[in-house]
Every structure is written in C-alpha cells, then in structure tokens.
Amino acid sequence: MEELIAQAAAATGYPASMVERSAAARAKAEGTTIEAVLAGWAGVEVPAAGAPAPAPAQAPAASAAPAGASMSLDDLASAAAEKSGMPAKLLMRSATAKAKAQGVAVEAVLAEMAGVPVPTIGAPAAAAPATAAAPAAAAAPAMAPAPEGVRTQRLLTVVKSKAIQQVKTEPVDKVNTWPHLVAAEFVALMAMTAFLLVLSVIINAPLLEAANFNLTPNPSKAPWYFLGLQELLSYFDPQIAGVLIPGLIGLVGLGAIPYIDRNPATRPSERKFAIMMFTFFLMGAATLGIIGSFFRGPGFNFTYPWTDGVFFDDLLDWLE
Amino acid sequence: MADDKAGLLERVRESVTTAPSKMRKSQFWESVFRPGSPFRAGYTDSPRGRSYVIMNNVLYHLHPVKVKRHGVRLSYTLCLGGLSFFLFIVLTITGIFLMFYYTPSEERAYADIEALATSVTFGTLIRNMHRWGAHLMVLTVFLHMSRVFYHGAYKPPREFNWIIGVVLLLLTLLLSFTGYLLPWDQLALWAITVGSNMGAFAPVIGNQVSYVLLAGVQISGATLLRFYVLHVLFLPFVIVIFMAVHFWRVRKDGGISGPL
Numbered sequence: 001m002e003e004l005i006a007q008a009a010a011a012t013g014y015p016a017s018m019v020e021r022s023a024a025a026r027a028k029a030e031g032t033t034i035e036a037v038l039a040g041w042a043g044v045e046v047p048a049a050g051a052p053a054p055a056p057a058q059a060p061a062a063s064a065a066p067a068g069a070s071m072s073l074d075d076l077a078s079a080a081a082e083k084s085g086m087p088a089k090l091l092m093r094s095a096t097a098k099a100k101a102q103g104v105a106v107e108a109v110l111a112e113m114a115g116v117p118v119p120t121i122g123a124p125a126a127a128a129p130a131t132a133a134a135p136a137a138a139a140a141p142a143m144a145p146a147p148e149g150v151r152t153q154r155l156l157t158v159v160k161s162k163a164i165q166q167v168k169t170e171p172v173d174k175v176n177t178w179p180h181l182v183a184a185e186f187v188a189l190m191a192m193t194a195f196l197l198v199l200s201v202i203i204n205a206p207l208l209e210a211a212n213f214n215l216t217p218n219p220s221k222a223p224w225y226f227l228g229l230q231e232l233l234s235y236f237d238p239q240i241a242g243v244l245i246p247g248l249i250g251l252v253g254l255g256a257i258p259y260i261d262r263n264p265a266t267r268p269s270e271r272k273f274a275i276m277m278f279t280f281f282l283m284g285a286a287t288l289g290i291i292g293s294f295f296r297g298p299g300f301n302f303t304y305p306w307t308d309g310v311f312f313d314d315l316l317d318w319l320e
Numbered sequence: 321m322a323d324d325k326a327g328l329l330e331r332v333r334e335s336v337t338t339a340p341s342k343m344r345k346s347q348f349w350e351s352v353f354r355p356g357s358p359f360r361a362g363y364t365d366s367p368r369g370r371s372y373v374i375m376n377n378v379l380y381h382l383h384p385v386k387v388k389r390h391g392v393r394l395s396y397t398l399c400l401g402g403l404s405f406f407l408f409i410v411l412t413i414t415g416i417f418l419m420f421y422y423t424p425s426e427e428r429a430y431a432d433i434e435a436l437a438t439s440v441t442f443g444t445l446i447r448n449m450h451r452w453g454a455h456l457m458v459l460t461v462f463l464h465m466s467r468v469f470y471h472g473a474y475k476p477p478r479e480f481n482w483i484i485g486v487v488l489l490l491l492t493l494l495l496s497f498t499g500y501l502l503p504w505d506q507l508a509l510w511a512i513t514v515g516s517n518m519g520a521f522a523p524v525i526g527n528q529v530s531y532v533l534l535a536g537v538q539i540s541g542a543t544l545l546r547f548y549v550l551h552v553l554f555l556p557f558v559i560v561i562f563m564a565v566h567f568w569r570v571r572k573d574g575g576i577s578g579p580l
Contacts, residue, residue, distance in 0.1 A: 172388060173389040174388055175387060175392055176370040176371065176374075176385065176386055177374045177379075177383045177384060177386060177387050178358075178370050178373040178374050179370070180387075180392045181387050181392050182383070184392055184394060185402055188394075188402060188403060188406075189402075189406050192406060196407075196452060196453055197445075199452045200445055201445065201448075204444065205447055205448050205450075205451035206505075206507055207433060207434070207437075207503055207505050207507075208506040209505060210430040210504065210505060210506070211430065211506060211508065211509035213509070216510060217506055217507075217510055220511070220514050221510075221511060221514065222511050222515040222518065223496065223497060223511050224455075225493060225496070226497075226514075226515050229518055230518070238518070238521040242521035243521050247522065251490065254486050255482070255483045255486045255487075257469070257474060258475060258478070258482050258483075259479065261474075261475070265472070266471060266577070267580050268470070268580065271472060274472075275470065278469050282466065313507045314455070314507075
C-alpha cells in the first residue's frame with residue numbers, strides 16, 4: 001500500500017498525501033479498491049495475487065501497457081487523442097458518453113475516433129505511439145466511466161465569445177466621461193440652478209384665499225398639464241375624453257410605441273410616418289392645452305386673452 | 321534675535337506652503353478619496369487617470385468610463401434626462417425644507433404656507449423654487465420623452481426602458497398633482513376637484529380609485545393628509561425605484577443611442 005502510494009505519487013507528480021486521499025475518494029465513487037486505483041495511476045499491474053510491484057514508477061503510464069495484446073482502452077484513447085489532437089482524458093469521457101447513448105462498446109467508439117478497425121480478439125496491435133499522449137495520461141490515467149448519478153463535471157464559468165475570439169466590430173468614436181461629459185453636465189446643472197433661482201426671485205408661486213368648499217371659483221381649472229384633457233372634456237363625453245383618450249392613447253398607446261413601430265431605422269428621413277404621427281399628437285395636445293389654459297374664461301367658455309384677460313392662476317403673480 | 325525671527329518666519333512659511341501637499345498625503349485624505357480621484361496626490365491627466373476618475377467613483381453607477389463622442393454634444397440630448405433627475409433632487413431638498421414648516425391639516429395648512437412668506441427665512445424663495453421646479457420637471461420629462469422619440473431611441477433593445485420612462489412620466493404627473501393640493505387655497509382645492517372628477521370617469525375602477533385617493537367621496541381634510549403622504553413619501557419612494565431601473569437599463573442597453 002505505502003509502496004503503491006509512493007509509486008503513484010512519483011508517476012503523477014503530486015504529494016503522496018494528496019494522492020492517497022484522492023485515491024480513496026475515487027475508489028469509493030467507483031466502487032473499487034484503493035489499491036486498484038493507485039495501481040492504475042502508478043502504471044503497474046493491479047496487485048491481485050500478491051505479484052511483486054514491478055519496475056520504476058517513473059515510466060509513463062501508457063508505456064506500461066502490453067504492446068502485444070489487442071489494443072486496450074488506453075491505447076485506443078491515446079491513438080484517438082493523437083489523431084484528433086484532444087487530450088485522451090476528454091476523448092475518453094466523450095467516448096463513454098457516446099457509447100452509452102448509442103448502446104455500443106466504448107472500444108468501438110474510440111476505434112472509430114482513432115480511425116483504426118474496431119478491435120476484435122487477436123487483431124494486431126497497431127503500433128500506437130502511446131507516448132504522444134503520455135503526459136496527459138500520466139497526469140490523469142484513463143478513467144473508467146463514472147457510475148450512475150455521479151457528476152463528473154460542473155460549470156466553472158461562462159466565457160463570452162468576445163473574450164476568446166477576435167470579433168471584428170465597428171470601431172466606435174468614444175471620449176472619456178471625465179472630463180468631457182461630466183463637465184457638460186455640470187454646466188447644465190449650474191445653468192438650470194441659475195434659471196430656477198432667477199425664476200423664483202422674479203415670479204412668486206400663486207396663493208389665493210384659503211380653501212372654501214362653499215365658493216366655487218369661476219372658471220375652475222385643473223393643473224396646467226391636465227388642461228388639455230379638461231379642454232377635451234368640453235367636446236366629448238367624459239367616457240371618451242376622460243378615459244379613452246388619456247388612458248388608451250395617452251398611456252397604453254405611448255407605452256406600446258416601440259412594439260407598434262417596427263421600423264428599425266433611426267434616421268429621421270427613413271421614419272417620416274412615425275415622426276409625422278408623433279408630431280401630430282404632440283401638436284394636438286399642445287393646442288388643446290394652450291386653448292384650455294389661455295382661451296377659456298368664466299364657465300369654461302371661449303374667450304380671447306387680449307380682450308377678456310387671462311384666466312390662468314398658475315402664473316397669477318407674473319400676469320398681474 | 322533677528323536671525324531667530326527670520327528663521328521662525330521661514331519655518332512658518334514653509335509649513336504653510338507644504339501643508340496642502342502634506343494634507344493630500346494624509347491617511348484621512350486618502351481614505352476619503354479613492355485611488356484615481358483627481359483630488360488625490362499623484363493624479364495625472366492621462367487617459368488612464370481619466371478612466372480611473374470614473375471607475376473608482378460613485379458616478380460609475382451612472383456613467384461608463386467612456387461615452388460615444390456624439391453623445392457629449394449638448395445639442396444631441398440637451399441634457400433633458402439628466403436635468404429631470406437634477407430637478408428631482410432640487411425638489412427633494414426644497415421639499416424637505418418645506419416639510420419643516422408645514423402641517424397637513426385642514427386648520428393649519430393654509431396658515432403654514434402664508435407663514436412661509438412672513439416668518440420663515442427664505443421661505444418664499446424655497447416655496448417658489450419648489451413650485452417652479454416641479455413645473456419645470458414636468459416640462460423636462462415631457463421634452464426628454466419627445467427627444468427620445470425623435471431620435472428613435474426607444475427601438476430595440478431599448479423598448480422596455482421606454483415603458484419605464486412612460487411610468488416615470490405618469491409618476492411625475494402624480495407627484496405634481498398631489499403636491500398641487502397642499503397649499504390648501506382656492507386654486508389648490510378646485511384644481512384638484514376638477515382633476516379628480518376627470519379621474520372618476522374611468523370605467524369599473526374609477527370610483528374606487530377616486531375613493532382611495534381622496535379618502536372619501538369628495539375632497540376633505542382627510543384628502544389633504546392622504547395627498548401629503550403620497551407626495552412626500554409614497555410616490556418619491558416608487559419613482560426612485562423606477563429611476564434606478566431606468567438609469568441601469570440605459571447602461572445595459574448600450575448607453576446613449578445613435579448617432580442618427
């Protein structure tokens with residue numbers, strides 16, 4: 001046992017303690033003995049009948065395989081590995097899976113991969129230069145298929161194609177956010193602050209008499225952004241002007257624009273219809289809002305602001 | 321004696337002139353400004369330095385290290401989205417100020433607003449800023465939406481962010497509408513009466529929604545409290561969540577759209 005561990009450690013290049021632990025785990029997972037696993041790694045015969053452990057363990061695993069016999073799994077795997085350029089370990093796993101899926105022997109699949117005739121008894125062993133795959137085989141000797149229910153792989157990471165392939169993309173003309181964008185934003189914020197301050201110093205917010213439930217002002221107007229709707233209400237039934245138009249067109253229609261407009265173009269000249277429709281609704285809403293704000297007087301009747309005055313209390317302080 | 325005096329002066333002068341650079345190398349200063357900050361010692365105005373300014377800054381939540389050159393042009397976006405956000409911040413600050421002096425009750429609301437003009441330092445200015453800022457925010461949000469439409473910036477992969485934008489527009493209107501009632505003067509009372517009457521026309525749910533919003537069948541002192549809580553707590557809370565998703569989607573959907 002100790003000797004086997006030492007041999008396996010020498011063959012794999014890992015510390016003996018790790019080899020021992022690993023072998024124990026593998027033996028448990030595959031249902032074999034620790035000695036068998038270790039022998040497989042060390043590249044020596046399984047010490048079944050107390051046969052003396054042969055030979056220097058440094059010998060590559062594959063070279064220990066008897067060359068005269070019909071090709072073993074390891075030989076086939078090495079041959080296939082050499083042909084395809086993939087590590088024998090991976091090929092072995094792939095062949096196992098394929099064999100299981102197709103219901104044929106693993107040897108048959110491997111032989112097909114290696115391009116050699118399917119091994120039968122007594123077939124001459126092709127002089128498979130096992131040393132080619134020796135490093136891989138030595139590091140991890142060919143594995144037996146994992147038993148049912150034992151997961152042998154897990155997802156470590158997802159590598160985006162851009163990270164490992166050279167993707168030809170259009171170069172984008174970019175500038176550093178600092179200072180170019182941040183400076184522009186700072187100027188915009190300062191300008192807005194200045195504008196708001198000046199506005200607030202010049203015009204006072206309206207404050208009429210205290211609220212009185214018994215005194216309805218004439219006209220009674222909604223906040224300015226709803227005056228377009230109030231204007232609509234003087235033309236249509238409330239179900240249409242108060243519900244259908246703002247709810248269906250105003251909100252649902254607005255939200256659905258990206259799903260209605262399937263034209264991928266962004267150039268204004270290639271989307272004239274969309275721009276025309278949007279501008280039409282924008283102008284309509286603005287017209288209604290302006291009429292409701294400035295052209296509606298007592299009783300919400302039509303007036304001209306230059307003859308009867310403006311009935312728009314939001315800007316009361318400025319208008320006086 | 322004279323030498324001593326000159327030496328002392330020299331030492332004072334030296335410590336004064338080296339103080340800033342010493343301060344910039346102190347543990348406190350370096351704990352405040354993360355590596356890459358232009359306020360830190362050793363900052364160089366190089367492409368690498370400029371990248372680190374954003375990458376190691378809280379702004380990295382909003383801005384990528386680099387943006388498309390055309391997006392920086394003021395004429396492309398007019399900064400409308402950013403200004404809407406900025407106005408929201410201004411409104412939050414001025415709104416907190418106003419909350420110190422306002423009681424949402426039928427008896428006291430109007431008197432409190434009047435008192436802003438007579439007995440609160442800068443009371444009128446702050447109230448004006450809050451009011452005009454709110455109107456401006458409705459405008460900038462609306463103009464931002466129009467700008468996005470005219471640039472076709474709602475097209476794939478940005479469709480869903482457009483929907484979030486429409487929700488933000490609605491929330492902005494609701495914030496403005498709920499705030500409109502709070503002065504409790506004739507303008508507030510009757511504008512909200514007209515506005516909520518329009519909402520009550522909605523089929524099936526109109527009356528229920530109106531009842532919940534007004535805390536009754538018509539406006540009363542209870543409505544004032546309800547609009548106040550909606551205005552200062554509930555709607556800002558909701559709009560902040562939607563704004564966070566909106567800004568995040570702008571980045572994830574490939575930054576600023578275009579060029580046309």
